[in-house]
Amino acid sequence: MEVFPGKILIVDDEPDIVEFISYNLKSKGYLIAAAKDGVEAIRKAKDFRPDLILLDIMMPNKDGIETIRELRAMHEFDDTAIIFLTALNDEKYEIEGLKIGADDFISKPIKPELLATRIGSALRRFRKDEEQEQKQTFGDLEINKTKFTVSYKGVDILLAKKEFELLCLLASKPGRVFLRNEILQRVWGTDVIVGDRTIDVHIRKIRQKVGIDLITTVKGVGYKFEMS
Amino acid sequence: MEVFPGKILIVDDEPDIVEFISYNLKSKGYLIAAAKDGVEAIRKAKDFRPDLILLDIMMPNKDGIETIRELRAMHEFDDTAIIFLTALNDEKYEIEGLKIGADDFISKPIKPELLATRIGSALRRFRKDEEQEQKQTFGDLEINKTKFTVSYKGVDILLAKKEFELLCLLASKPGRVFLRNEILQRVWGTDVIVGDRTIDVHIRKIRQKVGIDLITTVKGVGYKFEMS
DNA sequence: CGCCATATTACGGAATTGTTAAGAACTGAT
DNA sequence: ATCAGTTCTTAACAATTCCGTAATATGGCG
Numbered sequence: 001m002e003v004f005p006g007k008i009l010i011v012d013d014e015p016d017i018v019e020f021i022s023y024n025l026k027s028k029g030y031l032i033a034a035a036k037d038g039v040e041a042i043r044k045a046k047d048f049r050p051d052l053i054l055l056d057i058m059m060p061n062k063d064g065i066e067t068i069r070e071l072r073a074m075h076e077f078d079d080t081a082i083i084f085l086t087a088l089n090d091e092k093y094e095i096e097g098l099k100i101g102a103d104d105f106i107s108k109p110i111k112p113e114l115l116a117t118r119i120g121s122a123l124r125r126f127r128k129d130e131e132q133e134q135k136q137t138f139g140d141l142e143i144n145k146t147k148f149t150v151s152y153k154g155v156d157i158l159l160a161k162k163e164f165e166l167l168c169l170l171a172s173k174p175g176r177v178f179l180r181n182e183i184l185q186r187v188w189g190t191d192v193i194v195g196d197r198t199i200d201v202h203i204r205k206i207r208q209k210v211g212i213d214l215i216t217t218v219k220g221v222g223y224k225f226e227m228s
Numbered sequence: 229m230e231v232f233p234g235k236i237l238i239v240d241d242e243p244d245i246v247e248f249i250s251y252n253l254k255s256k257g258y259l260i261a262a263a264k265d266g267v268e269a270i271r272k273a274k275d276f277r278p279d280l281i282l283l284d285i286m287m288p289n290k291d292g293i294e295t296i297r298e299l300r301a302m303h304e305f306d307d308t309a310i311i312f313l314t315a316l317n318d319e320k321y322e323i324e325g326l327k328i329g330a331d332d333f334i335s336k337p338i339k340p341e342l343l344a345t346r347i348g349s350a351l352r353r354f355r356k357d358e359e360q361e362q363k364q365t366f367g368d369l370e371i372n373k374t375k376f377t378v379s380y381k382g383v384d385i386l387l388a389k390k391e392f393e394l395l396c397l398l399a400s401k402p403g404r405v406f407l408r409n410e411i412l413q414r415v416w417g418t419d420v421i422v423g424d425r426t427i428d429v430h431i432r433k434i435r436q437k438v439g440i441d442l443i444t445t446v447k448g449v450g451y452k453f454e455m456s
Numbered sequence: 457c458g459c460c461a462t463a464t465t466a467c468g469g470a471a472t473t474g475t476t477a478a479g480a481a482c483t484g485a486t
Numbered sequence: 487a488t489c490a491g492t493t494c495t496t497a498a499c500a501a502t503t504c505c506g507t508a509a510t511a512t513g514g515c516g
Contacts, residue, residue, distance in 0.1 A: 007410070026418040031410060047449075048409055124333055132345065133404065147403045148446050160504055161448040198506055200462060219461060219514085388493055426495055428473060447472060447503065 006123050007031040009050035011041040011067070012085065013059045017110070021054065024112045025119070038062025039191055042070060045077065046189065052081040052123055054106075057097070065096060072101040074186045075172065081122040085110070136171060138227045141214065143171055152210055162187065163206050166199075170215060170225035179222040199223075234351050235259040237278035239269040239295070240313065241287045245338070249282065252340045253347070266290025270298060273305065280309040280351055283330075293328065300329040309350040313338070364399060366455045369442070371399055380438060390415065391434050394427075398443060398453035407450040427451075 008030050012018050018034045026032055033048040035041040037059050045053065053071070057064035064084060071077045083104045084097050097105065103122050106115060133146035140153045148164060150157045159167065165187050170178060178186075180199055188194055203215055203223060216226050236258045240246050246262045254260055261276040263269040265287050273281065281299070285292035292312060299305045311332045331350050334343060363372040368381045376392060378385045387395065393415050398406060406414075408427060416422055431443055431451060444454050 031413045032418065033409065047407065049407070144403075146405070147452065148405045148449060149403075161446075162505070194506065195508090197462085197508080201464085201506075204463065204465095217462070390494070422494090423496060425473085425497080429475085429495075432474065432476095445473070 005029050005120075006051040007033070007048060008119070009041065009045055009048055009053045010034045011036075011038070011053065011059070011064075012056040013037055014056075017056075017085075017108075021110065021115065024115065028116060030119075038064070038067035038070075041067055042189060043191075045071065045080070050080060051126070052083065052119060053077075054083050054085060054119075055102075056085045058087070065100065068097065068100050068102060070190060076186065079126060081126040083118065083122055138171070138174065141210075141227065143168060150210070152212065157209050159206065159209060163202055163209070166202050167206055167214075167225075170223060174225050174227070177218050177222050177224040181222075183222065233257050233348075234279040235261070235276060236347070237261045237263065237269065237273055237276055237281045239263045239266070239281060239287070239292075240284040241265055242284075245284075245313075245336075249338065249343065252343065256344060258347075266292070266295035266298075269295055273299065273308075278308060279354070280311065280347060281305075282311050282313060282334075282347075284313045286315070296328050296330060307354060309354045311346065311350055366399070366402065369438070369440075369455070371396065378438070380440070385437050387434065387437060391430055391437070394430050395434055395442075395453070398451060402453050402455070405446050405450050405452045409450075411450065 005028065008025055010018050010021050010025075010032060011034070012021075013036050015036075018036075022032045022034060033044050033050065035044045039062050041053070041055070041062075055064045055068060059067075068082055068084075071080070071082065081103045082101065083106055084102045086105055086107050103125070104118055106118055133144060135142060135144040135146065137143075142149075142151045144150070145168065150159055150164065150167065166183065169183065169186055180196060183199055184194065203217075207213065207215060214225055214227065216224050218224060233256065236253055238246050238249050238253075238260060239262070240249075241264050243264075246264075250260045250262060261272055261278065263272045267290050269281070269283070269290075283292045283296060287295075296310055296312075299308070299310065309331045310329065311334055312330045314333055314335050331353070332346055334346055362374050363370060365371075370379045372378070373396060378387055378392065378395065394411070397411065397414055408424065411427055412422065431445075435441065435443060441456055442453055444452050446452060
């Protein structure tokens with residue numbers, strides 16, 4: 001197992017299909033995770049961080065179209081390729097899916113070789129430079145998503161996971177105000193329901209730990225990231 | 229610039245592109261040769277013996293597909309990486325090219341940084357064959373993958389196989405966080421199913437045996453290798 | 457002042473990881 | 487094959503950290 005080609009999340013409600021695809025891709029060295037419906041898919045995507053998602057359209061509990069819409073809405077997965085699995089001749093979905101942000105389609109029944117080449121080319125198209133780390137700097141502040149670290153003037157600051165995610169979100173568009181609502185959806189996900197004060201508490205912790213005032217409150221609206 | 233990174237043959241019929249790429253790669257220390265079509269490419273390859281060939285697909289006088297086919301047919305260039313240059317969205321060639329023996333694709337217009345990283349990783353993939361002692365050192369720590377040993381300040385530390393593999397994985401990208409998921413699949417393989425605590429136990433043993441704190445826990449995410 | 461939104465603080469439950477020991481699985485030698 | 491020694495996995499429990507909430511404080515603004 002020398003180079004590893006990528007991580008793939010398979011989403012389908014039929015265990016047989018998941019098993020079949022999973023087996024095929026594993027043999028090619030991919031790392032696999034699976035989900036059985038849209039809700040689970042989004043949750044798993046958040047912590048598995050796949051390079052590509054194979055998404056069945058027909059599913060209970062949030063269908064493929066809706067799932068892809070949500071995934072694309074939180075911009076966390078902008079670098080993730082998404083391939084739809086469709087029943088044969090399901091063109092109406094294809095057009096729909098393309099508009100929303102699918103990158104390719106594969107019709108069932110699935111042929112292993114076809115699957116492999118399509119996945120390969122989708123990944124190549126999307127390949128972020130896996131080699132180099134994803135980091136952003138703002139003046140003396142550095143946020144490194146690969147290392148999960150934040151440092152200020154070279155000194156590391158230890159943030160908890162939620163704090164880190166929240167900071168990443170705000171820092172993804174410096175200056176832009178994120179509504180409280182939006183923050184909840186993007187950091188906590190659509191299913192989880194937490195009180196409003198929770199955000200404040202995390203914001204406070206970030207401010208406290210970082211020391212300087214990175215995050216500006218926009219009263220009645222939300223928060224934004226801004227270097228003074 | 230101590231070691232020279234490699235020799236590259238650029239094959240494209242547009243002088244501007246050749247010039248552009250050439251300029252970029254020279255600045256990184258590569259030795260460059262150029263050819264304007266497939267026929268010339270093969271001739272030059274024979275006496276320049278490049279480590280890597282950048283091959284345009286659309287060319288007069290023998291196109292890229294045909295050229296690569298011939299190059300691969302004579303086994304003289306089995307150790308040479310070949311990267312295709314394609315117009316955007318030219319997938320049909322990509323699949324074709326992969327079958328025949330291309331190692332990667334880069335779409336025009338070409339971005340210099342991307343070019344560099346792709347070339348770097350293609351070369352690295354091919355270099356691996358040259359068997360040399362694969363060892364890494366981090367401060368006082370040395371990991372020798374050929375000898376299967378780890379030493380700290382010159383003193384050997386006996387790690388069990390799984391412990392060694394785990395440490396190697398983490399050390400392969402110092403600082404980068406590996407998700408628990410990822411660790412399981414890459415160290416234990418995809419079929420084996422082991423409990424979550426197993427990872428912790430092995431981590432603990434490594435920490436215990438090595439003595440110093442090499443491995444940092446990122447709660448809710450995974451582990452990373454980091455010299456303090 | 458009184459209202460409203462946010463800030464702050466502290467606390468308990470939840471989730472995650474650390475630790476230990478025990479036995480299963482493996483290894484190599486006799 | 488048997489045995490000793492090691493390695494691997496698990497299970498149970500301890501320790502830690504994280505997260506959400508609620509209660510209270512603060513501060514702006516009409």
